[in-house]
Amino acid sequence: xxYVIRQCVDPACRFRYPVDEETVxxxxxxxxxxAPTRIAVEFSSTQALLSLHEKxxxxxxxxxxxxxxxxxxxxxxxxxxxxxxxxxxxxLHLCGITPTxxxxxxxxxxxxxxxxxxxxxxxxxxxxILALKEExxxxxxxxxxxxxxxxxxxxEKLSFSKPVADQKPGFSKKPGFFxxxxxxxxxxxxxxxxxxxxxxxxxxxxxxxxRGVKRSLNVATAFGIAAYWMTG
Ligand SMILES: [Zn+2]
Numbered sequence: 001x002x003y004v005i006r007q008c009v010d011p012a013c014r015f016r017y018p019v020d021e022e023t024v025x026x027x028x029x030x031x032x033x034x035a036p037t038r039i040a041v042e043f044s045s046t047q048a049l050l051s052l053h054e055k056x057x058x059x060x061x062x063x064x065x066x067x068x069x070x071x072x073x074x075x076x077x078x079x080x081x082x083x084x085x086x087x088x089x090x091x092l093h094l095c096g097i098t099p100t101x102x103x104x105x106x107x108x109x110x111x112x113x114x115x116x117x118x119x120x121x122x123x124x125x126x127x128x129i130l131a132l133k134e135e136x137x138x139x140x141x142x143x144x145x146x147x148x149x150x151x152x153x154x155x156e157k158l159s160f161s162k163p164v165a166d167q168k169p170g171f172s173k174k175p176g177f178f179x180x181x182x183x184x185x186x187x188x189x190x191x192x193x194x195x196x197x198x199x200x201x202x203x204x205x206x207x208x209x210x211r212g213v214k215r216s217l218n219v220a221t222a223f224g225i226a227a228y229w230m231t232g
Contacts, residue, residue, distance in 0.1 A: 004042045010035035061088045061231040063182040065137070069125040069198055070096035070189040071219060078109020079220035080187075085113035087227040089185070092117055093132070095125035129184070129201045137184040141202035142226050144193045144216045149205025152229055185226055190219050 001020050008015040008030035015032040021039075030037050066089050071077055077099050084092055094100050100121050101107050101114035122128040129139060143149050186202060188194030199205070208222055216222075 002042075005040045006037040007040040008033060008035050008037050016040060064089050064185060064227065064230050065091040065093065065132075065182065066185045066187070066223070066227065067093040067095060067125065067128060067132070067139075068098045068187055069195060070192075071098045071187070072190055073219075074099045074103055074105045075109050076190065076218070076220040078106045078111075078114070080223050081106070081110035081117055081119075082113040083220065083224040083227055085116045087224070087231045089117065089227050089231065092119040093122060093128050093184075094119055095122045095128050125195065125198045126201065129186070129198065132184050133201070136181055138181045138204070139184045139186060139202045140204045140206055140226075140230075141186045141188075141194055141199050142222055143199075143205055143207045144188070144219070144222075149207045152206055152208050152226065183230060185223070185230060187219055187223050 002022050003018055004021045006017060006019050006024075006028055010030065010033055013030060013033045013035060015030050015037075017031065019028060028037050029035065064087075066080070066084060068077065068080060071080075071094075077094070081092065081101065083089075098121075099106050101110065101119065107114050133139060141149065186194065186198065188198065206226060208217060208225055210216065217225075
């Protein structure tokens with residue numbers, strides 16, 4: 001693959017788009033208007049090398065794992081794998097009907113991230129959470145919609161590494177992420193939301209503020225916001 005940016009030579013069109021030069025060849029026509037195109041710019045090989053090296057430059061981050069309960073969409077699961085890899089989420093726990101990377105379309109959406117993030121499958125999320133709580137995990141449920149839980153606040157991530165001893169009495173009982181314990185971020189079904197029996201096991205409930213007309217975000221998008229907030 002050799003990706004370039006091509007641009008339509010018709011001044012009324014100027015359609016600019018990325019293309020694999022080895023696939024289309026030098027005489028590629030504009031997909032919009034059919035006029036000839038020219039290569040506007042090529043991606044440099046150093047750009048690709050840099051991003052490979054950046055990946056290895058990992059700074060220590062809080063120990064966050066995530067549990068996906070009954071996520072229906074293979075695209076959401078693939079996207080969550082990719083985000084988990086980027087944010088430094090250590091492991092994914094896939095429960096109920098959630099498709100696993102054994103499904104080829106999950107791998108296609110995850111673009112290889114499914115090989116970088118360890119995962120485990122469970123039939124029953126309640127069983128999985130009870131076992132993880134036994135291991136010492138603090139469980140945070142990410143609520144769909146505006147939720148009843150504590151709203152995500154980006155300023156609070158600064159308190160993430162504060163030792164519990166520094167907190168006022170009772171303070172550590174509110175946001176669990178003030179402690180050094182490993183954290184389990186939990187998301188539920190796209191339509192039904194989090195299983196009430198699973199929600200009841202959460203130590204804390206988080207909600208992303210909704211400022212527009214819609215009451216919830218796509219689950220993979222919500223996961224991305226929460227995952228970066230928690231690991232940041
Ligand atoms: Zn054109």
